[in-house]
Amino acid sequence: MRFLSILPLCLSLLATLPRPLESLEPLTMGAIGFGALGLGTYFKEHTYCRFAECCDDRSIPADxxxxxxxxxxxxxxxxxxxxxxxxxxxxxxxxxxxxxxxxxxxxxxxxxxxxxxxxxxxxxxxxxxxxxxxxxxxxxxxxxxxxxxxxxxxxxxxxxxxxxxxxxxxxxxxxxxxxxxxxxxxxxxxxxxxxxxxxxxxxxxxxxxxxxxxxxxxxxxxxxxxxxxxxxxxxxxxxxxxxxxxxxxxxxxxxxxxxxxxxxxxxxxxxxxxxLPMEKAHVVKCLEAEFRRWHRDPNAAIIDEILSSSISYDRTHGLFAISGCKTLEKKVAMAIN
The missing domain is CATH 3.40.50.300 (P-loop containing nucleotide triphosphate hydrolases)
Structure with a gap:
């Protein structure tokens, strides 16, 4: 019975105490918000973005x-x-x-x-x-x-x-x-x-x-x-x-x-x-590069065969390979396999 008699007084005192968040001024609340945002950014950069692609310097090194x-x-x-x-x-x-x-x-x-x-x-x-x-x-x-x-x-x-x-x-x-x-x-x-x-x-x-x-x-x-x-x-x-x-x-x-x-x-x-259109010398370099891509030494005989059988030049100047280096990957692959 004694407890019941002092209950209203206790509730009245509690009502006058500041609530934890309401007692903080707006500037303090803003700091908490920015702190949480910064923590979230830090967490993302140092956990998730270390293993997955993100729009950051690690994933976009721009080298x-x-x-x-x-x-x-x-x-x-x-x-x-x-x-x-x-x-x-x-x-x-x-x-x-x-x-x-x-x-x-x-x-x-x-x-x-x-x-x-x-x-x-x-x-x-x-x-x-x-x-x-x-x-x-x-x-x-x-x-x-x-x-x-x-x-x-x-x-x-x-x-x-x-x-x-x-x-x-x-x-x-x-x-x-x-x-x-x-x-x-x-x-x-x-x-x-x-x-x-x-x-x-x-x-x-x-x-x-x-x-x-x-x-x-x-x-x-x-x-x-x-x-x-x-x-x-x-x-x-x-x-x-x-x-x-x-x-x-x-x-x-x-x-x-x-x-x-x-x-x-x-x-x-x-x-x-x-x-610029490719000349014969450039086509030869493309063929040599394709051999190296297959981890093979360039084969002069195969290169000459591809040049003579597969490369056509423009009619106006007679200098430029019409298809450039476009078809050479498959030509080399067929020749060495």
Whole structure:
């Protein structure tokens, strides 16, 4: 009975005591929140992200030195590519980069000149998992965008998926292959995503890289190079300025995904990179490299046989291998097995 008599007094005293969280001021609550966030980030970086891919420096080492070495050892006949692609990427992904827009490059050239090969080397250098990285998005013209009448649907898809990928990782790489086989207008909604923009939803596009691969203007590059060489200019002395205006004009006017596109009109493509047609000496180097890939010494007899039976040259100049190095992998594999 005595306990019951003092119960109201105890409850009254308890009501006057501060509750643990309510007694903390907003600044203290904020510190707790940031502390929890920091702890969560630390936990993720030092546990999960040590074993799984994350949008961090471990998974995205951006090793431009490795890229330069790979191009030097494995890419043949493309001095303009080596001169411009590595510096462009290095300036964009470097620790002191202050880029205000994505890096956008357009690769042009005939089949077998190395466009896909270089794009893959870029992915290998930037990402720990290379082209298999979840932060590398690749689209194929004929497979992904086959019908011109569905261009509106394709534009919406690109806009949606690029935004989602950027939210997942602002340092993503986007590769659009077979651009010449895509319907005109497919990239129009992409223009605002690769321009100087601050998105309302907080999406960061300034760290991304976009690469377009196209056979468009491949014959134009070959004809122009052939004429320059006939005029006495050495292949190795040609420069980007010899081809870039030609590429920009051809990409805008010839059939394909870049035809009459706002990407070109808005000047958001930073570099038009020409992949020069391959001469016999470059094809030989490709064949030798393929033998080494099979851990075999290059066989001169087999190389001569492949050159004489499988390689055709352009009719205009008689200098450039029509298919470049594209079919050589299977030719060598068949010859040595």
């Amino acid at each position: 431009t030195y490795a890229l330069a070495a790979s191009l030097s050892h494995h890419l043949f006949g493309q001095h303009i590519v080596a001169q411009h692609v590595v510096p462009a990427i290095k300036a964009h992904v470097g620790r002191h980069s202050s880029s205000r827009k994505p890096l956008v490059m357009s690769f042009h050239g005939q089949p077998g000149t190395g466009k896909n090969f270089v794009a893959d080397l870029i992915a290998q250098a930037l990402f720990l998992e290379g082209s298999k990285s979840g932060y590398v998005a690749k689209y194929l013209g004929q497979a992904d965008f086959p019908q011109a009448e569905r261009v509106g649907e394709y534009k919406a898809r690109i806009n949606r998926e690029v935004r989602q990928q950027l939210r997942s990782c602002p340092r993503s790489l986007f590769i659009f292959d077979e651009v010449d086989k895509m319907p005109s207008g497919v990239f129009d909604t992409l223009t605002s995503l690769v321009d100087y923009n601050a998105f309302a939803d907080g999406t960061d596009n300034t760290k991304a890289i976009f690469i377009f691969l196209s056979n468009t203007a491949g014959s134009h590059i070959a004809d122009h190079l052939g004429n320059l060489m006939r005029g006495g200019k050495l292949r190795e002395d040609t420069r980007l300025s010899d081809f870039e205006p030609l590429l920009k004009k051809a990409a805008y006017n010839l059939d394909g995904g870049l035809k009459k596109t706002t990407l070109i009109e808005a000047h958001v493509i930073d570099h038009y990179i020409p992949f």
